[in-house]
Amino acid sequence: MAGSERTLKRPFNAYHRDRAMPVDPELQETGWGMPCGEYLRRFWQPVALSEDLGDRPLALRILGDDLVVFRDGSGRPAVLEKHCCHRGTSLEFGKIEEQGIRCCYHGWLFAPDGAILETPGEPPGSRVRDKVFQGAYPAHEFAGIVFAYMGPPEEKPAFPDYDLWARRAVADFQPYKIHNPCNWLQVRENEMDPVHITFLHTRHSGVQFTPCYGAVPTIEWQETPVGMMYVSVRRWGDFLYLRSNDMILPNIARVAGIEDAEGETEFDRRSGATNWVVPIDDANCWTIGWDEVDRHIPEEGRDGYLDRMARRGANMLNPNSAGQTAEPTYEMRQAAPGDWDAWTSQGPVTSHSREHLGLTDRGVTMYRRLVRDGVRAVAAGQVPKGLQAEAPPEPLRTFANNTVKRVPPAPTEEDDRALRLEFGREITERIMRGEIRYTLHQAAE
Ligand code: FES
Numbered sequence: 001m002a003g004s005e006r007t008l009k010r011p012f013n014a015y016h017r018d019r020a021m022p023v024d025p026e027l028q029e030t031g032w033g034m035p036c037g038e039y040l041r042r043f044w045q046p047v048a049l050s051e052d053l054g055d056r057p058l059a060l061r062i063l064g065d066d067l068v069v070f071r072d073g074s075g076r077p078a079v080l081e082k083h084c085c086h087r088g089t090s091l092e093f094g095k096i097e098e099q100g101i102r103c104c105y106h107g108w109l110f111a112p113d114g115a116i117l118e119t120p121g122e123p124p125g126s127r128v129r130d131k132v133f134q135g136a137y138p139a140h141e142f143a144g145i146v147f148a149y150m151g152p153p154e155e156k157p158a159f160p161d162y163d164l165w166a167r168r169a170v171a172d173f174q175p176y177k178i179h180n181p182c183n184w185l186q187v188r189e190n191e192m193d194p195v196h197i198t199f200l201h202t203r204h205s206g207v208q209f210t211p212c213y214g215a216v217p218t219i220e221w222q223e224t225p226v227g228m229m230y231v232s233v234r235r236w237g238d239f240l241y242l243r244s245n246d247m248i249l250p251n252i253a254r255v256a257g258i259e260d261a262e263g264e265t266e267f268d269r270r271s272g273a274t275n276w277v278v279p280i281d282d283a284n285c286w287t288i289g290w291d292e293v294d295r296h297i298p299e300e301g302r303d304g305y306l307d308r309m310a311r312r313g314a315n316m317l318n319p320n321s322a323g324q325t326a327e328p329t330y331e332m333r334q335a336a337p338g339d340w341d342a343w344t345s346q347g348p349v350t351s352h353s354r355e356h357l358g359l360t361d362r363g364v365t366m367y368r369r370l371v372r373d374g375v376r377a378v379a380a381g382q383v384p385k386g387l388q389a390e391a392p393p394e395p396l397r398t399f400a401n402n403t404v405k406r407v408p409p410a411p412t413e414e415d416d417r418a419l420r421l422e423f424g425r426e427i428t429e430r431i432m433r434g435e436i437r438y439t440l441h442q443a444a445e
């Protein structure tokens, strides 16, 4: 028998815990026709890396749909339903040709938009190819990643244009993808939970970023025009270190670089990462995005941690992926777990009914609310926040940022906490007002 709340507040209560594990369909059910799946389908989603597309079609599942992804002989990326519309054979056994893909079973040839170009075994006069299309989704390739739009074709939005893309002029965008055997939300909401960096990534597992992350930050969250952000401020000796990350709706994180807070790096926006978390099905997802490696290292004195490391010739490739894969052995993961262990060990699809949230989880609840609002907007036939139906006149601004400034400590911890909050708000306001911008920062170098 399930225990009441009162029972669960007593010691040794495991027997009485409610075993029901309800999921939240608005946030966790991602298949076609499900509320969250329909929401995510309104946005362009990454499905594969360009380097995955070779001579043979790539079979994969995204948002519960079985697909093949390939690049045809003329270079066009294509995303088709996996099962041939003739008799259902998988197109992963097909051949890529100049104009599309040819099914292995009876040789039907499909164009990237699903049009049937040839039905070679059919006699003259057969009109079957004029009557049907293979299921297809629009594809778009950008900076080494293949995206698909899997929503209603008449509502296809423009491919999003963020100010981040301008960084390609100064940094190499290095695409990567990581498989997570758990629900997409567990992975994504971690991004708005910055207090875990102090514990998981520093005090528990040894220094996975830099030592200054061991300081417990003040944290505030706020909505932005593209979604929301957190603003964390740490005290490290004579310095204050502000780090803020964007959550760009519906499922994109813009992650600032890492700092050691050993020198001022005002408004540093170098060498971050941008990634999507896209459902494969309800219990699996991909993290797909880019790590950025700046080609230009600023002169000493105007640099940040990654610049200093680069100057010493340290290999900082993929700096943001530490602890985000299953690659270490189980023993190593037990000794020094990372993000991957934290979010996958919650279970394939965790039940929010068993959580007990604290004040530092406000970012998680805020993100869930924004997703829920978007899910409901789509269900009501409205445009969800963050969706750009038309290309915006200017790239959309994002706000992730690192700022380290010399600000000596206040006399008491209470006063210093107030100082940190004040510092976080002041810098964030300047960023939000547009005084501090990517392009300006780049130009200043
Ligand atoms: S099943 Fe594909 S052509 Fe027949």
Ligand SMILES: [Fe+2]
Residues within 6 Å of the ligand: 190, 196, 197, 201, 339
């Ligand atoms: Fe993390």
